[in-house]
Amino acid sequence: MKKTLYLLIIFVFIQCQPNKNKESSSTTDEKNVVTEQQEAISTEITTLSLEEANRLAALPLHCMQEEYPNKLNQTIGSDSDLQSPKKLHPAFYGCFDWHSSVHGHWSLVSLLKQFPNLDKKEEIINKLTENISQEHIAIEIAYFKGKYNKSFERTYGWAWLLKLAEELHTWDNPLARKLEENLQPLTDVIVQGYMEFLPKLNYPIRVGEHTNTAFGLTFAYDYAQTVKNESLENLIKARAKDFYMNDKNCPISWEPSGFDFLSPCLEEADIMRRVLSKTEFKNWLNNFLPQLADTHFELATGKVSDRTDGKLVHLDGVNFSRAWCLYGIANEFPAYAHLKNVANKHINYSLPSIVDDNYEGTHWLGSFAIYALNTAANVQVD
Secondary structure: OHHHHHHHHHHHHHHHHHHHHHHHHHHHHHHHHHHHHHHHOOOOOOOOOHHHHHHHHHHHHHHOOOOOOOOOOOOOOOHHHOOOHHHHOOOOOOOOOHHHHHHHHHHHHHHHHHOOOOOOHHHHHHHHHHHOOHHHHHHHHHHHOOOOOOOOOOOHHHHHHHHHHHHHHOOOOHHHHHHHHHHHHHHHHHHHHHHHHHHHOOOOOOOOOOOOHHHHHHHHHHHHHHHOOHHHHHHHHHHHHHHHOOOOOOOHHHOOOOOOOOOHHHHHHHHHHHHOOHHHHHHHHHHHOHHHHOOOOOOOOOOOOOOOOOOOOHHHHHHHHHHHHHHHHHHHOHHHOOHHHHHHHHHHHHHHHOOOOOHHHHHHHHHHHHHHHHHHOOOOOO
16 A cells, blocks of 8 residues: 555656646746847837927827816815816916926927927917916915925926926027026925925935935936026035935846836936046946946836836836936946947837827826937937
């Protein structure tokens, strides 16, 4: 009986081995498919053509005065706060939420600035003029000064507002001068918000979504440099060094998280590239992300499983934001020129998926694509 039982056990064990090997082979095949898919993504640099500009301009143009659906992110203090999005935010009420509306306006300004002959130029001008009026901006300011709104859109929406202000400031056009003048009082409120908040922030926020501190500092720093606001520039430079100067070995292999549209590691590198000298930054980057120096460095694109899911589609955003960070490094440091191919793959994976019938993504992703493509345009192609 014991011998029979022993033989039976051996038989079962032998029979199980092929299944185990088959399972192992299947897993290996799946990994190889993923690798092949990554390699299949084009490394050719994508340029922002007039045709592409017209396509991307249609996205914010469609939603910038579309009031619903809308996410207000509002703290209710009394019945008087229960008003429609357009009543609360007459300048930036469209495109689902306040910050998306702001960077939708930035998108149109950026595109019109680069391509004066956009197909819907007149419609764009009319809507920008209507939304960014003195009267509407005054109501936006009143909201920010409300008792419960001190942290409203801090610092993601703040950063995009300053990016819009910067884009207007650098556009040599009568329309830009008028819009910049109208926007300036709100711009001043946002600048003051940074000046008051940053000294009180003891620790940076290192997430891959809106509250990421490095991202909020980066756009604000660009604005400060452009308009020569030395107080804001110096404060951001000091706080960035306080937060990040001693960081080492950022775990980029942990990225992205499921809902990320920003890379915590690369956004940090993006602000430090701005505030450090070239020598300082190269030393810092060698400690922070040493693998970037490897000419064979690869970074898999963020994969989107469902673009109708407003959170899962964030991964398209992480591809664009990674790209602009990588382009920034490649543009300044020839030894990192290989990173532009990694950035190209990220853009080329997500750009074809920005279509006007997917409101979950198009209300904001077009802005990310445009900013990434603008940054790509500054990269020297070998």
